[in-house]
Amino acid sequence: MCTNDLRNSVIFAIGDKFAGDFFTGTVWLNMLTPFGSALPIANVTFEPGCRNNWHSHAGGQILLVTGGRGYYQEREQPARELHAGDVVQIPAEVKHWHGAANDSRFMHLAIEIHPGKGPAT
């Protein structure tokens, strides 16, 4: 199947459906490097309309958007629309959420900064 539409592009395997209370909707998760390693890297795919809840990371996080269309918002800031090629540097302890637009999947790599400082809250 030939397509110019990056909304369906998945360079890294989509992984497994991730169930939990941290998300509204369906998300897929593939750990490219393991949890608990020096540099955990996740490939995250949000189904249309799926977003995570407000949360923060003790050491901060970086999002590298690889496909689709979605949003990122920090507390007390307007939501920022994201597309393939965008980079988001999330500071430590800053409350935020991210997820897909209602009409598009949304795929990004998520990399913890200073993972030793603790999990997401």
Add this chain to the structure above:
Amino acid sequence: MCTNDLRNSVIFAIGDKFAGDFFTGTVWLNMLTPFGSALPIANVTFEPGCRNNWHSHAGGQILLVTGGRGYYQEREQPARELHAGDVVQIPAEVKHWHGAANDSRFMHLAIEIHPGKGPAT
């Protein structure tokens, strides 16, 4: 232009030509997050036939291959062919090189682990 051929896919901007003695051939570099930050992430594009010299990283490095075809080799190991979607976890202090096949560009993200431990040698 419509293509299934990921060898030409570039999700992140290609950046600028990088000149220096560390490479045979032409390489392009786009820092997605800055040098000197807590987590420097580079988008690296090797022109066909271009490879870097034997080197190592004090804290280790992770390569996330986003397109093209290339090789990775550690000292005293056979060369490993790489394609879009491959992940390479390079241990600290291990001598290695990576670069493009002779007939293809090669694109990967490169992320330093523990960048505070020092530069590549």
